[in-house]
Amino acid sequence: MNTFLQIHPEDNVLVALQDLRSGTDIGFNGSTIKLLQDVPAKHKFMIADAQSGDPITMYGVLVGKANTLIRKGELITIENVKHDANAFHEKDGNIQWEKPDVSKWQTRTFMGYHRKDGQVGTRNYWLVIPMVFCENRNVSVIKTAFEKGLGFAPAEVYNDQVQDLVALYKSGNLSAIKEYKAEAITATDKRNTVFSNIDGIKFLMHEGGCGGTRQDSDALCALLAGYIHHPNVAGATILSLGCQHAQVSILQAALKKLNPQFDKPLLVFEQQKSASEFTMLSDAIRETFLALVEADKSPRQPAPLSKLVIGLECGGSDGFSGISANPAVGHTSDLLVALGGTSILSEFPELCGVEQELINRCVDTNTSDKFIRIMRAYESQAESVGSGFYMNPSPGNIKDGLITDAIKSAGAAKKGGISPVTDVLDYTEYVKRPGLNLLCTPGNDVESTSAEVGSGANIVLFTTGLGTPTGNPIAPVVKLATNTKLAQRMPDIIDINTGTIISGEKSIETMGEEILEYVIKAASGEVQTKAELLRQDDFIPWKRGVSL
CATH class of the missing domain: 3.40.50 (Rossmann fold)
Incomplete structure (x- = not known):
């Protein structure tokens, strides 16, 4: 297994794929980088010295600026890096997209x-x-x-537990209550x-x-x-x-x-x-x-796969999200789009810094202009109440390597693959065109998932690096772990482990194909997602302007 990764050849930081100790020599591009401090897995360190004001680049885009001297081999943190992102403008050029080979799914159906x-x-x-x-x-x-x-x-295991505790209390056996362990059950339909x-x-x-x-x-x-x-x-x-x-x-x-x-x-x-x-x-x-x-x-x-509409969502993201689960889901999206299906990418605050790429991927200027208009209005509204997209990363995100909104966004956008953007939807607008749709929602997991389903997603792919139980009342939510440790620690909420991409066991393309196969089974009712088995029926309407 590799110990580090440069995501894009223009990046001036490397991602630690496992915990790296201070003093370790990292061989990179024919030179040696000596780590000046411990670098936890998922975090990033500098390839070369960066002076105050110098850009920090990941995924080939601007994700921050140094606010002090950051030395070669030094960890980047919220103390030495501040959020920054590239500005965006009108559509520039036409997208050239080479569709993936979908011949083996061309005649496949799901039962709907x-x-x-x-x-x-x-x-x-x-x-x-x-x-x-x-x-x-x-x-x-x-x-x-x-x-x-x-x-x-649902099964009444917790009711049974309370009844057991009541019986022990009535018998005066308080010591037994302290030692009481409920018998876990496996969630079943x-x-x-x-x-x-x-x-x-x-x-x-x-x-x-x-x-x-x-x-x-x-x-x-x-x-x-x-x-x-x-x-x-x-x-x-x-x-x-x-x-x-x-x-x-x-x-x-x-x-x-x-x-x-x-x-x-x-x-x-x-x-x-x-x-x-x-x-x-x-x-x-x-x-x-x-x-x-x-x-x-x-x-x-039976129904053709073109009738599938998948929501693309992430929550509890970590430093591996943008290099494992998100790009794998992005490849699944590209496969489905090539089959005539539809996907929905939401969470507009988490597209900050990659707007220009998405604008250039829009099929026409009407679509790109609508995206520009909604994005600018949303950020302006957030700033008018003393907030902004730069305030988006949560404490959990930061702890696990996502220290600026632009870093988080550059990885989050990978869920949308590389296919053309066929439509842009404002909040509550329903999908009308097959292909990749951009839907205006906040980054809040449940508000965004609720909106994707309200716009027509009949199944949702939800990536998580920290672990979140989010589900939906009417659409299956498939939970994908970005790392193997999470999949092993929380098997009751995780459906698919994409941590094998980090370990080098599987490619993004292979995992994306496996995800599509799981989607077909879930859509047909052959399997139920963990969120369904746990009856995780989360539903929160968005009060516009309040939530990022």
Whole structure:
């Protein structure tokens, strides 16, 4: 295994692939670099001296500037490097893309749920949605009733643990409580025994719908419309209080905008028009059950891989993200795009510094101009409230080698591969064109994943270097570890280990192909992701301007 890596020939830093001790001699380009301090794996050290103000380059782009003298062989840190990134401008030139060889997947299919509008789902869910946070408690009541009644409820291992502890407490055996160890269980799918073609009922509880700006409530309605329109959804039950900003009429208008012929079942119950809470909930349960009977009549059928829409997401990133999991996922994206499919790259604050590359990859100036306009507006809005993209890296990111937003961004953008950018979507806009789409979202894991699915992703590839359990209510989220240690330490949340790229066992291309094979299985329902097995149903709408 190599001990270091130069990602791009123009980089003036090297990445440590394993812990390197101070005093170690590193042979590089015919010369020797003596490390002046310990360099932990995932961190970077200088190839040559850098004076204050000199650029720091990684992935072939500007990722920071030295704010003091940094000597050859010295570790770069948040103390000696500050964020900096290249400016961007209008589209320059035309993209030349050589498609990868996809002949072995050309006739492959996955087993999906076909919808009347031509979309194909990887799951078949029914949604229960509150229009406003006031209805969350009522949604919880329906959730408990349906999950227990239909066999969707998770295993009650933690309830059993509490009962054991209560019994020990009542017996006066406090010492036994201190020594008590719950028996772990392996997460397994507890399929319902009533409806064979329904994967579950999902409940999109949230804290919005009223009390904020009208912009927030309108955006919430647009996001919810994207979920109802989504191919993984058979229909929805809507609970409305009645007086909130997020009116059912706004939701219905958003659905018509997505599909003028929208005809999925939409069951609406308004509490302020109901005789009682009991009456409303009882009616909602009865009507939803009847709708489930109809939804169960749609079995999986073969569909071309071009019907797949994959979200490209990262969270809990580390210094290996940009050289293992992200480029591997990028190759998967390129393969799918070459097959006529669609991918969605989001997290605009984590595209800082690579904007020009993406602009030049846009298929036309209308697309590139839209990207420029949204990026500049987003950063300006962030700066107006005393923030900025430069504040993006989290403490965990920094600890594991991502010390500036530009370093993080240059690696994060690798998830988008090298294919042309066919469209740029603002928040809540739905995919219309096959190929690589850029979607405006914050870098927040759950807000971004929620948005990708709301824009049509029927499966999500989520890379992580530190470990994050993020999932989604209606789309399978495939978790990819950037390093083998993480995959071994957190096997309960990791689906695929790409750390074999770091060890040299596999190439980026080989791993990208393996990821595509896993995607086909997951999309067909042959395997469930760890997030699905753990019922990690994360859903957070974005309040624009608040989150990076």
